[in-house]
Amino acid sequence: DIQMTQSPSSLSASVGDTVTITCRANETIDTYLNWYQHKPGKSPSLLIFGATYLQKGVSPRFSGSGSGTDFTLAVTSLEPDDFATYYCQQSSTTPITFGQGTRLDFK
Amino acid sequence: EVRLVESGGGLVQPGGSLKLACVGSGFSLSDSAIHWVRQRSGKGLEWVGRIKPSSEDYATAYSASLKATFIVSRDDSQNTAYLQLNDLKIEDTALYFCTRSQGFGYDKWGQGTLVAVSS
Numbered sequence: 097d098i099q100m101t102q103s104p105s106s107l108s109a110s111v112g113d114t115v116t117i118t119c120r121a122n123e124t125i126d127t128y129l130n131w132y133q134h135k136p137g138k139s140p141s142l143l144i145f146g147a148t149y150l151q152k153g154v155s156p157r158f159s160g161s162g163s164g165t166d167f168t169l170a171v172t173s174l175e176p177d178d179f180a181t182y183y184c185q186q187s188s189t190t191p192i193t194f195g196q197g198t199r200l201d202f203k
Numbered sequence: 204e205v206r207l208v209e210s211g212g213g214l215v216q217p218g219g220s221l222k223l224a225c226v227g228s229g230f231s232l233s234d235s236a237i238h239w240v241r242q243r244s245g246k247g248l249e250w251v252g253r254i255k256p257s258s259e260d261y262a263t264a265y266s267a268s269l270k271a272t273f274i275v276s277r278d279d280s281q282n283t284a285y286l287q288l289n290d291l292k293i294e295d296t297a298l299y300f301c302t303r304s305q306g307f308g309y310d311k312w313g314q315g316t317l318v319a320v321s322s
Contacts, residue, residue: 097267130308145308183248190264192250
């Protein structure tokens, strides 16, 4: 199985801050990397697909970069609604695997 | 509006079985791969398995740890996908989501159905 490792596991920030989350695969996945936002009691929501492509309707404050094994999700000008848990996911090979999640909370 | 709605969760004893359903509306399920993802209490997202559309021969794949105990299937005439859960263990207690993929990430998710395994 491809292992996905996110860092940090948790992150504290304030409204208006810019944050970055990294995701590393233990083998190359080209750009088969997606990012999701998940809030308690809600379904996960797709933010970025193909490592860099913004899902329709998602704020451009979210951006993704990377290829191969190292990827980054950046969120600029944090808004209150952004405080959630973020997951990376590789869709290169089954079994599909998620990172362990990064919890973003208020500082 | 594109929607996915899961049903079929509930309380079951260890060793028991359940069949979850995922009904699509506002789109044709037959064009999509359907994946199942679960979240155990306090844990992250865990991929369970998927079934591809007829154009890809309804190919299935599963998490290595769940192979042979969970089975995904679909009935495109009913716009419905299924997850058969067999030989359930306490650690299978989780919220089970269905989600669709059309090659660009999982863009639509159901609200989830809760499976509780307990004696």
